Amino acid sequence: MFKKIKPFMPIVAGLSLLVLSGCSDLIVLDPKGPVAATQRDLIMLSIYFMLGIVAVVFVVFTFILVKYRDRKEFNDKDYKPDMHGSVKLEIIWTIIPVIIVVVLAVPNAIALYELKGQPESTADKEPIVIQATAVDWKWIFSYPEENIETVNYVNVPEDYPILFKVTAADSMASFWVPQIGGQIYGMPGMVNDLFLQADEPGVYEGRNSNFTGEGMAHQEFDFVALEEEDYRNWVEETQENEPKLTKGTYEKLMLPETVEKMTFSSTHLNIVDHGQNPAYAMKIREKYGIREKSEGNEDGKVDGNDSNESHSNH
Amino acid sequence: MIDFIKDNLILDDPLILGANISILLTVIGIVFVLTYFKKWKWLWSEWITTVDHKKIGIMYILAALVMLFRGGVDALLMRAQLTVPNNAFLTSDKYNEIFTTHGTIMIIFMAMPFLIGLMNVVVPLQIGARDVAFPYLNSLSFWSFMFGAILFNISFVFGGSPDAGWTNYAPLAIEGSPGPGINYYLLGLQISGIGTLLTGINLIVTIIKMRAPGMTLLRMPMFTWTTLVTAFIIVFAFPILTVTLALMTFDRSFGTHFFTLTGGGNTMLWSNLFWMWGHPEVYIVVLPAFGIFSEVISTFARKTLFGYKSMIISLVGISLLSFLVWVHHFFTMGGSAAINNIFSITTMAIAIPTGIKIFNWLGTLYKSRIQYTTAMLWAVAFIPTFVIGGVTGVMLGMAAADFQYHNSYFLVAHFHYTLIAGVVFACFSGLVYWYPKMFGHKLNERLGKWAFWFFAIGFNVCFLPQFLLGFSGMPRRVYTYVPEDGWTLLNVISSIGALGMGIGFVFIVYNIYYSFRYAKRETTGDSWDGRTLEWATTTAIPPHYNFAVIPEVKSLDTFWFNKQETGKKEKVEYKEIHMPNNAGTPFIMSALMFVAGFGLVFDLWWMAILGGLGIIACMVIRSLRSHKEDEGFHVSVEEIKKTEQSFHEEA
Numbered sequence: 001m002f003k004k005i006k007p008f009m010p011i012v013a014g015l016s017l018l019v020l021s022g023c024s025d026l027i028v029l030d031p032k033g034p035v036a037a038t039q040r041d042l043i044m045l046s047i048y049f050m051l052g053i054v055a056v057v058f059v060v061f062t063f064i065l066v067k068y069r070d071r072k073e074f075n076d077k078d079y080k081p082d083m084h085g086s087v088k089l090e091i092i093w094t095i096i097p098v099i100i101v102v103v104l105a106v107p108n109a110i111a112l113y114e115l116k117g118q119p120e121s122t123a124d125k126e127p128i129v130i131q132a133t134a135v136d137w138k139w140i141f142s143y144p145e146e147n148i149e150t151v152n153y154v155n156v157p158e159d160y161p162i163l164f165k166v167t168a169a170d171s172m173a174s175f176w177v178p179q180i181g182g183q184i185y186g187m188p189g190m191v192n193d194l195f196l197q198a199d200e201p202g203v204y205e206g207r208n209s210n211f212t213g214e215g216m217a218h219q220e221f222d223f224v225a226l227e228e229e230d231y232r233n234w235v236e237e238t239q240e241n242e243p244k245l246t247k248g249t250y251e252k253l254m255l256p257e258t259v260e261k262m263t264f265s266s267t268h269l270n271i272v273d274h275g276q277n278p279a280y281a282m283k284i285r286e287k288y289g290i291r292e293k294s295e296g297n298e299d300g301k302v303d304g305n306d307s308n309e310s311h312s313n314h
Numbered sequence: 315m316i317d318f319i320k321d322n323l324i325l326d327d328p329l330i331l332g333a334n335i336s337i338l339l340t341v342i343g344i345v346f347v348l349t350y351f352k353k354w355k356w357l358w359s360e361w362i363t364t365v366d367h368k369k370i371g372i373m374y375i376l377a378a379l380v381m382l383f384r385g386g387v388d389a390l391l392m393r394a395q396l397t398v399p400n401n402a403f404l405t406s407d408k409y410n411e412i413f414t415t416h417g418t419i420m421i422i423f424m425a426m427p428f429l430i431g432l433m434n435v436v437v438p439l440q441i442g443a444r445d446v447a448f449p450y451l452n453s454l455s456f457w458s459f460m461f462g463a464i465l466f467n468i469s470f471v472f473g474g475s476p477d478a479g480w481t482n483y484a485p486l487a488i489e490g491s492p493g494p495g496i497n498y499y500l501l502g503l504q505i506s507g508i509g510t511l512l513t514g515i516n517l518i519v520t521i522i523k524m525r526a527p528g529m530t531l532l533r534m535p536m537f538t539w540t541t542l543v544t545a546f547i548i549v550f551a552f553p554i555l556t557v558t559l560a561l562m563t564f565d566r567s568f569g570t571h572f573f574t575l576t577g578g579g580n581t582m583l584w585s586n587l588f589w590m591w592g593h594p595e596v597y598i599v600v601l602p603a604f605g606i607f608s609e610v611i612s613t614f615a616r617k618t619l620f621g622y623k624s625m626i627i628s629l630v631g632i633s634l635l636s637f638l639v640w641v642h643h644f645f646t647m648g649g650s651a652a653i654n655n656i657f658s659i660t661t662m663a664i665a666i667p668t669g670i671k672i673f674n675w676l677g678t679l680y681k682s683r684i685q686y687t688t689a690m691l692w693a694v695a696f697i698p699t700f701v702i703g704g705v706t707g708v709m710l711g712m713a714a715a716d717f718q719y720h721n722s723y724f725l726v727a728h729f730h731y732t733l734i735a736g737v738v739f740a741c742f743s744g745l746v747y748w749y750p751k752m753f754g755h756k757l758n759e760r761l762g763k764w765a766f767w768f769f770a771i772g773f774n775v776c777f778l779p780q781f782l783l784g785f786s787g788m789p790r791r792v793y794t795y796v797p798e799d800g801w802t803l804l805n806v807i808s809s810i811g812a813l814g815m816g817i818g819f820v821f822i823v824y825n826i827y828y829s830f831r832y833a834k835r836e837t838t839g840d841s842w843d844g845r846t847l848e849w850a851t852t853t854a855i856p857p858h859y860n861f862a863v864i865p866e867v868k869s870l871d872t873f874w875f876n877k878q879e880t881g882k883k884e885k886v887e888y889k890e891i892h893m894p895n896n897a898g899t900p901f902i903m904s905a906l907m908f909v910a911g912f913g914l915v916f917d918l919w920w921m922a923i924l925g926g927l928g929i930i931a932c933m934v935i936r937s938l939r940s941h942k943e944d945e946g947f948h949v950s951v952e953e954i955k956k957t958e959q960s961f962h963e964e965a
Contacts (some may be wrong), residue, residue, distance in 0.1 A: 025800045026785040028718050035626075042715045050705035057672065057701050064679045065694065067777040068615075069686065080681040086622040092672040097666045102883035104712060105659050111714035112651040112658075135489075171486045172581060174646055174721055182717020183646045185580060188485070188575050192648035209721035209789035211479050213490050214406045279576040282489055 007282050027178045032204060032225075033197045034119040035181030038111050046104055053100070063291075099248055119197045127161040129269075130154060133274055134166075134173030134186040135281065136256035137215030142267035144233050149245050151262035153222040157231035164194045167274045169281040174210035177223045183209060197218035198225030216273060218258045227306065239265050247271055254284040259264065275312045320513075322473040322494070329391075329407070334471050363896040365449035366858050367434045370456045372752055374431025375745065377460060379823075381424040384467065386415035386819055393776075393812040396805050399797045409793035410477040411495070415470065417480030422503060423463045425599040425733070428741040430459075433541045433602060436748055437517065439848035439856060440535045442526025442865045445518040449894040452941075455509040455516065457904035461508025465911050473916070476645045479791065481592070484573035484584035488565050494915050498564060503909035504559045504592035507552055508907075517541055520925040526847070529885030530865035532626075535846040535871075536612075536619055539626055542596050550637070551594035551669055556893075558587040567917060568607040582647065588639035597636040600732065601629065603740030607693045610743050611678050614690035614843055618871060620677030621670070628667030635664050646720050661711035668704055672697060687842075688762030692743035696735050697769050703731030706781065724784025727777045734773055742769075742822065750841035755833040757825050766820035772814020774948030777802040779811075845874035857957045858892045859949055871897060888958075891949040898928045903932035 031037040068078060114120075118127055120249070131142040132154070141154040156162050166175045168186035175194065176183040184194040186208075198204070210220040226234065245264035248273050253259065270279045324330045348354050376504045393414050397402040402405060404412065438446055446452050469475045476499035478487035483732035485497045521542045525534070529794050534542075562584065571577035573584040595633065597610040612619045621623065641657040675697060684690065696957040719725055740766075750756045783804050788795065795801050850865055851857075863886050869875050910925025912918075936943075 001655075027787045028722075028785045029589050036718070039715055039718045042712060043709070043718065046709045046712060046715065046853075050709060053705055054698075054701055057676075058698055061698055064676060065684065068682050068684050070616075070678060070683045074683060078681055079616075079683050081617050083620070083681055083684075084618045085624070086677070089677065090621050090624045090670065094666065095535075095672055097669040101659075101662045101665060104708065105662060108658055108712040108714050112655050115714060115717075116651050170575065171490055172483055172585075176721075176787075176789070178718065182715075183720050184648055184717070185644065185646050189581070190648070205787065205790065211410075211483070211486070211721075211791045213477075213486055213489060214410065217406065217794055258726065278581075282576050297331075 020106065024198045026115055027205075031179055033180040033199050034121055034204060035196055036113060036179055038114060039182050042107060042111050044280055045107060049100060049104060055091070063125050064208065092151050107154060115195070116193075118163075118195050120133060122159060122161045122197060125161055127163040128156065129163045130156070131165045131191075132175055132186065133268075134168040134171070134175070134212070134219070135253060137208075137219040138221065138260050139175075139206070139208070139221040139251065140253065140268065141221075142237075144267060144269055146239065147266055148235065148242075149267045151259060152220070152263050153224060154206070155197075155224045155226055155231060156198060157226040157228040158198050158225045160197065160228065162196050165275075166192045166194055168300055169274045170256070171212035172210055173208040173212055173219070175206070176209045177206040180206075182221055185210065188281075189276070191275035198223070201225050201227055201230075213256070215256070215258050222261075238263055240264075245271075251284045251288075253287060254281040255290055256285075265275050323472055324474065324915075329408075330471060335937075337471065345416075353481050358898075359896065362901050363453070363898045365445070365453050365894050365896055367438050367446050367449065367452060368752065368856065368858075370452055371434030372432045373456060374427045374434060374459070375752075376459050377463065377676055378428035378431060378741070381427070381463065382619060382819070383823075385416050385419040385424055386816060390812055390816055392416065393809040396795075397805070397809040399795050399799070399802055401794060404793065406793045407477065410791075411470065411475035411478075413795070414476050414479050415481075418466065418476070418499065418503070420733075421480065421595065421599070421865075422506060423459075423466065425737045425741070426510060428745075429602040430510070432606065432741070432744045432748060433517060433537075433544075436744075436848055437538055437541050438520065438524070439751070439851065439860060440538045440846050441521060441529055441937050442522060442847050442861060442867065443520065443524040444860050444891065445865075445894065446516050447524055448516050450897050451512050451516050453897060454903065455512040457509070457901050458907055459506040459509035461575040461756075461904040461908040461913075462504070462509065463910050464501050464503060465915070466498055466502030468504075469495060475497070481588060482537045482584075483561075483588075483694075484562070484565075484579075485575045487584075488562065488574050489576075497563070497915040500559050500563045501914055504556065504563070505904075505911050507555055507559070507906045509904075510548060511552040511556070514545040514552065517545040518549065521545070526864050526867050529872075532623070533867055533872065535812035536608035536622070537602070537605035540601045540608075540629060542950075543629050544601045546739045547594050547598050547601070547633050547636060549625045551591045551598065554773060558584070558591065558640060563914065567725060567914065574734070577898070585644055585647070586640070589643045590637075593640045593643065594633075596635045596732075597632060600736045601632065601787075602955075603614075603737045606679075606740040606744040606747070607675065607696055609846065610689050610693040610870075611675055613747070613844055614687055614693075615679050615682035616685070616843075617678055617682040619674070620680070621674040622870065624670055624676055626658060627786075628670040631667040632664060635660055635667070639664065640777045642711060642713070642716070643717045644720075650688060650741045657710055658713040662708050662857065664702060665708050667710075672704070687746075688757070688759055688766055689743045689747040689964070690771075691744070691763065691766045693737045696739045699731060699735030699739070699770075699774070703728060703735055707732065719784060721789050722784040723780040723790060726790050727780035727784065728877075730773075730777045730780075734777075739770075742766075747842070748836060748848070749829075750836045750854060751839075751848060751851075752855070753830070755829060755835050757829045758833060758851055761821055761825040761828060765818045765825060767818075768814050768821060769818025771819055772811045772816075774811065775814060776808050776811025779807045783808075810960070826868075840873075845871040845875055849873055850876075852958050857954075859893055859954070861955050861956050862886070862888055862891075888951045888954045890951060891954065892946055893949055895943055895945060896947045899932050899936050903929055906932065 025249060029040055033038045052275060099209045129144060131144065134138040138152055141150045153295060166184050166186040167190060168188050171184045174183045175186055177196065180198055182197045184192045202225055204223040206221045206223040212219060234263055242263045242265040250268045330858040334852060343472060348357060361373065364370065391404065392409065395401050395409055471496040476495040478491055482496065482499055561572040565572050565574055573579050573581055575581065608619055638660045641653065641659060642661045645654050710716050710725065710728055746757050746762055783801055784799055788801050839851035839854055840849040847865055851860060852862060906925050906928035910922050910929065913921030913925055
C-alpha cells in the first residue's frame with residue numbers, strides 16, 4: 001500500500017505548503033524598499049527555476065518508481081539489467097544544469113554590483129550616513145551629521161538613500177531588516193557599508209540574526225521610516241530636547257545586557273570608534289568587573305551583584 | 315579536589331540531574347552485568363584490543379547510534395522549547411548549550427563515525443582484502459574518536475556544555491564564554507579529529523595498495539570509490555581543523571591573540587579557517603552517503619549502476635569544488651561584489667556534478683526491476699528529498715539573495731534536507747543493507763518499514779515549514795519568540811514532525827532488539843543476492859580473515875557476474891593466513907589523551923602534563939616492541955577448513 005502512496009507524497013507536501021504559506025507573513029517576500037525588492041525578484045526567479053527542476057525530477061522519479069517496481073505482472077521486456085550508461089543522455093543532463101547555473105549567475109552578479117551602490121531611484125539625493133553598532137545585546141545608531149544617537153531604534157526619512165556603516169563593539173553580529181534589505185555583518189575592528197532605503201512610512205522589524213550569546217533573541221530594533229518632514233522635525237526636536245551622551249552612560253551601554261530605547265543629542269563617535277578600536281568594550285567590562293557568562297553558578301551570582309552595584313554607583 | 319568536583323558537577327537543573335542519575339544507573343548496570351556474567355576478559359580481548367576492521371566498524375556504528383540518540387534528544391528539547399511563543403521550558407543559556415551540542419554531536423560524533431564505521435566494515439571486504447592496511451592504527455583511530463566523544467559529552471554534567479554554536483565563532487567563543495564549555499569543544503574535537511585523520515590515511519593506503527588481484531581502479535565498487543575520495547578530502551581538510559582548534563586553545567589557555575578582540579586578534583580569521591575545513595567536512599559525510607545509495611540502488615534495482623564513469627568524474631569534481639566554496643557561509647561579511655560573485659559561481663557549480671549523480675541514479679532505476687526492501691526505501695526516498703536540499707542550496711548560493719536567507723530558518727531547513735536526506739537516510743539504508751554482514755541476521759523488514767515511514771514523513775513535516783519560517787524572518791538559534799512574530803503555527807507543525815522522527819528512531823532501536831531475538835539466521839554470505847565482493851564471503855559473518863582464498867576480480871560487479879557463470883566449482887586449496895595481533899596500547903593511549911584533554915579543559919596543568927607524558931610513553935613502548943607485536947600470527951589450514959566447512963554443513 002505504501003508503495004502506491006509514496007509517489008504522491010511530494011504533491012501532497014507541495015499543496016500543504018501552499019496552504020501553509022497563507023497562514024504566515026512571508027515578510028522577506030513583501031519588500032518595502034528597493035534593496036529588498038531586488039532580492040525578492042532574485043529569490044522569485046530562482047524559486048521558479050527550482051520548482052521547474054523539482055517538478056521534472058519528481059515526475060520522472062514517480063513514473064520510474066511505479067513502472068519498474070517488481071511485481072507479478074512485471075513485463076520482462078522492460079528489464080535491461082546490463083544497461084550501463086548513455087553518453088548522449090549524460091551529456092544532456094550535464095549541459096542543462098550548466099545552462100541553469102549560468103542563467104541564475106548573471107542576474108545574481110548584476111544584483112551584487114547594484115547592491116553595493118546607492119539605490120537607483122534616489123540616485124540624485126545625497127545619502128544620510130548612519131553608523132550602526134552592535135553591542136551585546138542592543139543596537140546603537142549614530143547620526144554623525146545630525147549629532148544624534150539612538151538605541152534600539154533608527155528613524156529615517158522615506159524615499160531617501162541611507163548609508164549604514166555597520167560595526168560591532170564585541171561579538172560579531174548581523175544587521176537585518178527583512179522588509180528593507182538583506183544582511184551585513186557588524187564586526188569589531190571593521191566597518192561594512194550597506195545602502196538601504198524605505199519606500200513608504202512604517203515601522204519595520206530589525207534585528208541581529210547572528211548568534212551573540214544569551215540575549216541574542218532580544219537584540220532587536222525598530223526601523224522607523226518617516227515622512228521627510230516628520231524626520232526633519234524629529235531631528236530638530238532631538239537636538240534640542242534630548243540629553244547629551246556622556247562617557248559614563250556610554251560605558252554602561254557596553255555591558256552585556258538588553259536595554260530600552262534611548263535617544264541622545266550627541267554621538268559616541270568622539271568617545272570611541274569601534275571600527276578602529278575592537279578592544280574598547282572588553283576594557284570597559286574589565287573596569288566594571290563583568291564577564292559575559294559566569295564560570296560557575298555561584299560565581300555567577302557574585303558577578304551579577306557586582307554589575308548591579310556598579311550600575312548604582314554611576 | 316572535592317571543591318573542584320562540587321563546583322563543576324551540575325545538580326541544580328532537574329533535566330541534568332535526571333541525566334546524571336540515569337548515567338550513574340547505566341554505568342552500575344553495565345558493570346554489574348559484565349561482572350556477573352564474567353565478561354570483562356571477553357570485553358578486553360574480543361573488543362577493546364581488537365584490530366579486526368569489522369569489529370572496529372561495529373563499535374563505530376554503536377557509538378554513532380548512541381550519539382544519534384543524544385543529538386536527537388537535544389533536537390527534541392529544542393523543538394519543545396520552540397513549539398509555542400514565550401515558552402519558559404528552557405532558559406536561553408540551556409537552549410544555547412543544547413543547539414551547540416546538537417550540531418557538534420550530529421556532525422562530528424554521529425554522521426562521521428557512522429559512515430566511517432560502515433567503511434570499516436565494508437571497504438576491505440569490497441576490495442577483497444583481509445583487513446585495512448594499518449590495523450593497529452585503525453584501533454587507535456577508533457579509540458581516540460571514542461575518548462574525544464566522551465570528553466565532549468561529559469561537559470553537560472560536569473562544568474557546562476559549550477554554548478557558542480557548533481561553528482564556535484570568535485570572539486564569542488573566546489571573550490564571551492569564560493567557562494570550561496568551549497574548552498570541551500576544542501579538546502573533544504581535537505582528540506577525535508586525530509582519529510579521523512588517521513582513518514583517512516589508513517583508508518587511502520588500504521584502497522590503493524590492498525585491492526584483490528584484477529580489481530583495477532575502474533572495477534572498484536562505488537562505495538569504495540566514494541570512500542577513497544572522502545579519505546583524500548579528510549587528509550586535506552582535517553589538518554586545517556587541527557591547527558585552527560589549537561590556535562583557539564592557545565588563545566583561551568595561554569593568552570595568545572589569534573582570534574581575540576584585544577591585542578590585535580582577527581575574529582574573522584576563525585570563520586574563514588573554520589569553514590575551510592567545515593565545507594569539505596560536509597562532503598566528507600555526504601560523499602560516502604552517495605556511495606551507499608549507489609550500492610543499495612544498484613542491488614535492489616537488480617541493475618548495473620548507470621554512468622559509472624560519470625559518477626566517478628562528478629565525485630572527483632565535487633571533492634575539488636568542496637574546497638573552493640567556503641566563503642558562501644558568510645557572503646554577508648562584506649566582501650567585494652567580485653569575491654561574492656566568484657564564490658556564488660563555485661557554489662552553484664556544485665549543482666552540476668550533483669545533478670549528474672541524481673540523474674544517474676534515476677537512470678539506474680530506469681528499465682530495472684525494483685524491490686522495495688527497507689534499505690531500498692531509504693535510498694529511493696533520498697532522491698526527491700535531496701533534490702529539494704540541492705535546489706535550495708543553489709538558491710542560497712546566489713549571494714545577493716543569500717543576504718536575506720543568511721542565518722534564517724531557510725538555511726536551517728536547507729542543510730537538514732541535505733544532511734538528513736543525504737547522510738542520515740544513507741546511514742540507515744547502509745545499516746539495514748549491511749546488517750546481516752555484521753550480525754548474521756537481517757533486521758525485521760516490517761518494523762524497518764514502520765521506522766522508515768515515521769522518520770521520512772516526520773522529517774518532511776518537520777523541515778518543510780522551516781523554509782517558510784525563513785521567509786517569515788525567523789533567525790536560527792533564537793531560543794524564543796513572541797506571538798506577534800507570526801511563527802507559531804509553522805513551529806507547531808515542525809515540532810509534530812520532529813516527534814514523528816523520534817518515533818521512527820524508537821522503531822529502529824526496537825527493531826535491533828527484536829531482530830536479535832527472533833530473526834532467522836543467515837545461511838549464506840549473500841543475503842540480498844548482491845553484486846560486490848563483500849557478499850562473496852563463505853560465511854554470513856565473515857571469519858576474522860575475511861576470505862579463505864582471495865577472490866580474483868574480472869569485472870565491475872564481479873560477484874554478480876561470477877554467479878551468472880553456472881556450474882564449475884574449482885576445488886580450492888587453502889593456505890595459511892597471516893593476521894595481525896590484538897593490541898592494548900591504542901586504548902590506553904587514547905584514554906591518556908582523554909586525561910590530558912580533561913586537564914587542558916580545566917587548566918589542571920599537572921594532569922595535562924601527566925597525560926601528555928603518558929601518551930609519549932605509549933608511543934615509545936609501541937616503537938620498542940613493534941617488531942614483536944607486528945609479527946602477527948598464522949591461521950592454520952585446519953582452522954580455515956573447520957571454519958569454512960562447519961558453516962557449509964549448517965547450510
